[in-house]
Amino acid sequence: MEKTALTWLLGANSARGFHSLYEGFPPEGAFLRVIKGGPGTGKSSFMRRIAAAAEAAGLGVEYIICSGDPDSLDAVYIPELKTAYADGTSPHVLEPAVFGADGDYLELGRYCSRAAARAASGELRRLSAEYKAQYARAYSLLAAAAEVSPAASGCYAPEEARAAVRSRAANLASRELGGLHAAPGAVHRRFLGGLTCRGRVLLGDTLASLCERLYLLDNRLGLGFEFAGELARQAVRRRCEAVICPFWLRPELTEAVIFPELRLGFAVIDPLAEYPERHRCLHLDRMAGAEALRDVRAALREDEKLSERLMFRAGQHLAAAKALHDGLEAVLRPALDTGALSRAAAEEISRLGL
Template sequence: MPRGKLKKVFPGGNTYMGFYSFYDFIIEPDATRIFIVKGGPGVGKSTFMRKIGEAMLERGFDVEFHCCSSDNESLDGVVIPKIRVAIIDGTAPHIVDPKNPGAVDEIIHLGDYWDEGKVRASKEEVLQDNQRISRLYRIAYSALKEAKVIRDEWESYVTESMLWPRVYQAKAELLEAIFAGVRSRYNQPARERHLFATALTPRGLVTGNLETLLQDGQRLYTVAGDPGSGVPGILATVARVANEKGLNTEVYHCPFDPNNIDMVIIPEIQAAVMNWQPPHAIDLQAMPNLQVAMALDLNRFIDREHLNLYGNEIASAVVRYQAALDRAIAHIREAKITHDHMEGYYIPAMNFEAIDYKREEILQRILGYAAEVLGQA
C-alpha cells in the first residue's frame, strides 16, 4: 500500500494581535471523532499525536500535521480527513474543550500517567518558569505591535504611489483567468477553511510547508508587490469570488497580520493563488505537475518618481520594522528555551510506557472508525 500524503499547516500563530487561533477550522464539529489531549509540558502530547499520524500515513491515509507556532518541531494536532478524525492539543494557549462530549469529543489526559509527587516537588520552579514564559510572550507581542505601526507607515508610502486604475484592471484580468469557464453554483454553499501556511517561530519565519499544500494543484497564479501595493486585497477578492461561485477554499493567512491573506487554494479547480514576495517562493522544479499560469507583479504599477520622494522614510521604516520583528522573535525563542527547561521537571515524572499503551489503544480505535466509515462509503 502506498504511503499517504502529508500536509503541514499551522492552526495558530504569533501575530501582532497576539496569539491568533484558527483552531475552529482544524476539523468540523460533527466529525467522526475528536480526541483532545491534555497535559503539561514534556508529557509527550506531540509525540503521542505524531506517532499516530505516522502510523496512519503508513497505512495509506492522507494526514495533516498541524504544527505549533511556538515550536515548529512540535504538533498542535493531527487530522485524518478521509475518516474525519482529529487529535488536538487542548492546552494553553489554544485551550480546547469538548463541544459535543461523548458524541464526538473526548479528553485524553496524559496527566493520568505522571507521578504527582515528583511534579509537586518542582512546584516553585514550574510556577517561576510559567510566569517567565508569559512575560516573554507579552514582550514579544508588544514588539510585534510596534512592528505593525512601522509597517503601516511603510505601506502608506507605497499605497500613495500606486496607479490604482491599472491595478484594478490587472486584478480583473487575473480573476478572468482563474475562473474562466467556472459556472456559479448558487444552490451549493461553499466552505472556507482558514489556517496559516507559515508562522513566526523561535527559528524565525518558517515557510517549509508550502509544497505540501500545493502537491495536488495544477495551476498556480502568483501575485507579487511591495507592502502597500495591494497584494492581500487581491487575494481576498479571489477568496470572495470563489465563495460566491460555490467553490470550497483553503485560505491561508499572513503570520504577522492575520487580517491579510497570503494564499488561496481552490481544490475543485486545482488552482492556487499566492503572495509571491519573499519568503513565500517555492521550488517549482520539485513540483512538475504545478505550472505557473499567470504571474502578476504589482510593482509595475508604482509611480516611482512619486515613491522616490519618500526614499529616506522607507529606508528607515524597513530597518525599524526588521529590528522590531527580530526583537519579537528573540523573545519567542527565549520563551521556547524556558519552556524546554520546564519540561525537565515533568519528563522524569512520566510513565511513558503506559502512554505508549494508551497510544496503541487510540490507534486501534481510529482504525476501527476507519473501517466503519469506509465500510459505509
C-alpha cells in the same frame, strides 16, 4: 485534501498576540479528541504516532504544527476516518461542541506523577512566569513591526493602485474560477506560515503539494494583500473550494489563496521566506506607477529594514520562550510514565483499526 500529508498552522504569533483559527477545526461531521496535559506529558509525540500509523495505512493526514515550535505538533486530522486530535491546552483551549457526539477528551496528565510534579512546583512556577514574559515582549515588538511595515500597513500604496489591483483580481477570478458554483465548496482557513522560535517559517512544501500553478504577488506596498483579499472574497462569493490563508502578523489581511481542485495558488511575497522554485510573479507594485515608487523609495527601504529588525528581535524572544518551555518539559519528564503513555498510544491506534 485527502490521500496526502499536508502541513499547516492554526495559530499565529501576531501583532495582537496569539491568533487562533481552531474554531474551524476539524470540519463539520468529524470527531475531535481533545488532548489535555502539561508540558512534557507527550501530547505531540502521542499525535505523531497516530499520524504515522495512519500514513502507513495509506491514509491522508493533515498535520497542524505549533506556532511557537514548528518541530512540535498541535493537532492532526485524518480525513478518511473523520477523526482529529488536538492539544486543547492554552493558548488554544478547545472543547468538543457536544461531548460524546462531536468529541471527547484524552487526559495524558494522568501518566505524570502528581507527587513528583508538586515537589518541583517552585521551579515550574518560575519557568512558567518567565516563559509568559518572553511572549509578552515578543508580541509588543510584533505590534511595532506591523505598524512600521509598509506591506502590513499599506501606508505607501495610493488608493488608485489598490482599486486597480482589486479589479485585476476580480477579472482573474472570472477567468479562472468561473461563475457561481451550484453547490458550495468547502472553505478552509489555515495559516501558511508565521514567526516561530526558529524565525520566519513558510510552508513551501504545502504550496508545492497543492499548486501546479503558483503565482507570487509583489507586496512591498501591500498590494499583494489587496489582490489576495479580493481573490478570497471572489472565491467565497462564487462558492468555490478554497484554502484562505490569513497573514500571520495581521490576520485581517490575506497572505495566500489556494484552489485545490484547480491545483492553483496565489501567495504574497515575503522577502524573509523561501518559496517553491516553480512559480510565476505578478508585478503588482508597478501598478502604483514609477513616479509614486520613486518618491517614497528611501522611506520605504528604511521602514522595511526597521520592521524586519523588530521581527528579528521578536523571534529572539520566541526562541528564549522555547528554551524556557524546554526547561518545563525537562522538570516534568522524569515524572512521566513513558511506558504507560506508549501503551495508550498503541491502544488508540488499535481502536482506529490501524
